[in-house]
Amino acid sequence: MTELTQATLARDEGQLVSEAKAGNYSAFEELVNRYEKKIYRLGMNITGNREDAEDVLQDAFLKAFEHLPEFREDSRFYTWIVRIAVNEALMKLRKRRTSREVPMEDSEDENGEVVVREFADWKPNPEQQFARSELERILQGAVNSLSPGFRTVFYLRDVEGLSTEETAELLDLTEGAVKARLFRARLRLREELSKIFKRG
Amino acid sequence: MNCNKTIKELSGYLDGELDAGLKQALESHLTYCNHCHAVYDSTKKTIELYCDGKLFSLPEEVRTRLHEALKRKLQEHK
Numbered sequence: 093m094t095e096l097t098q099a100t101l102a103r104d105e106g107q108l109v110s111e112a113k114a115g116n117y118s119a120f121e122e123l124v125n126r127y128e129k130k131i132y133r134l135g136m137n138i139t140g141n142r143e144d145a146e147d148v149l150q151d152a153f154l155k156a157f158e159h160l161p162e163f164r165e166d167s168r169f170y171t172w173i174v175r176i177a178v179n180e181a182l183m184k185l186r187k188r189r190t191s192r193e194v195p196m197e198d199s200e201d202e203n204g205e206v207v208v209r210e211f212a213d214w215k216p217n218p219e220q221q222f223a224r225s226e227l228e229r230i231l232q233g234a235v236n237s238l239s240p241g242f243r244t245v246f247y248l249r250d251v252e253g254l255s256t257e258e259t260a261e262l263l264d265l266t267e268g269a270v271k272a273r274l275f276r277a278r279l280r281l282r283e284e285l286s287k288i289f290k291r292g
Numbered sequence: 293m294n295c296n297k298t299i300k301e302l303s304g305y306l307d308g309e310l311d312a313g314l315k316q317a318l319e320s321h322l323t324y325c326n327h328c329h330a331v332y333d334s335t336k337k338t339i340e341l342y343c344d345g346k347l348f349s350l351p352e353e354v355r356t357r358l359h360e361a362l363k364r365k366l367q368e369h370k
Contacts, residue, residue, distance in 0.1 A: 128358060129350045136348035146354050150361050155344070157365055162328045208299055209343055211327040219341060228347055234340075250339045254306075275303035282331070282338045289334070 094282035109169050113160055123169055124153055130252070131177045136249040140236040148184060152177035174252070175262055176246060185240040210283050212290035216241070221289075234284035238277055245270055246277035293317040298328045302335060 105126075111119035131152055135145030155176050156163075163172055220226060235243050242265075248259045249270070254273075260267045293301075298321045304310050305318050322329045341347075 121362070124362065125356070128355060132350040132354065133348045137342070145348075146357070149350075149354065150358050153358060154365055157362060164332060208331055211330050213326075213330045214337060218337070219344065224346065227341075231347065231348060246342075251342050271303070275300075278303055278306075278335050278338060279299070279331075281342075282335045285338055285341070286334055289337075 105169050106165065108182040109160075109165060113163075115159040118224055120157060122172075126163065127170060128153070131173060134174065134177050134247060134252070135181055136232070137235060137251055138178065138240070138244055139184050140232045140243075144184045148177055148180045151180045152185055155180075163221075167250070171258075171262075174248075178248070178262065182244065208279060208283065210286035210290065214286065215291050218285075218289040230285070230288055234281050237284050238280055238286065242273050242280070244275040246281065249274050250278070293321045295321075295325060295328055298322070298325070299331060302328075302332060305332075306336060306339070 107121050108119045132145055132149045135148030139145055139148060152173060156173050175265060215221060248254045256267050256270050260270045298318055299309060301314060301318055322332055
């Protein structure tokens with residue numbers, strides 16, 4: 093996205109927020125239309141579950157609607173709604189600690205170093221080898237193998253494209269912790285997906 | 293650069309955060325080490341798969357329920 097487009101988008105967003113605060117519901121609805129897909133994807137990536145993703149989506153926008161008068165506009169509306177949605181998603185995960193989750197330590201050696209076990213090349217274009225629903229199931233399964241704190245960092249940095257600094261601020265972590273979690277999350281996901289996508 | 297160091301620096305390399313010397317050493321290792329190259333390649337592909345906008349798309353019925361819930365909330369506020 094160019095700087096100009098970003099600036100235009102931010103300005104429009106600011107106007108929509110002002111109008112929504114003044115009681116114009118269609119302005120709020122426009123903000124929802126703009127970000128609902130991304131917030132649903134956030135829910136899917138962090139909770140790894142359709143029902144929870146829908147709850148995250150609804151609860152985040154209902155809270156944003158409820159608390160809009162308190163939104164101080166010192167950050168973008170989008171950053172604010174992402175923050176609300178991340179908190180909702182993490183709360184969901186805390187409520188259902190599942191046995192499916194494998195501790196991250198499984199992928200480390202005794203010195204805490206990440207161990208890579210799978211070195212095989214992948215078949216080309218794995219996204220073309222599977223139906224979309226099957227690929228979603230595979231990707232969800234791999235995400236579910238990450239601890240919540242790791243999958244959240246992975247989502248914000250790699251999917252959402254937030255910077256290390258923004259992610260650190262949003263999750264109240266140091267930048268070093270964000271980098272360390274991202275490194276381990278990426279390798280762990282790769283390891284999980286390699287079991288399915290490797291050649292031979 | 294050995295394999296352990298390469299894996300350790302891979303994430304920073306993917307983010308373009310390595311200084312010139314380290315970047316060159318890592319790239320040189322990747323040219324002859326098939327194992328590390330496979331890890332690099334598949335890590336990059338992993339990120340691309342999750343970034344695919346077509347995945348985890350918002351189902352229409354979920355969207356409808358969201359907008360209905362918001363309208364109910366709006367009525368409560370009136």
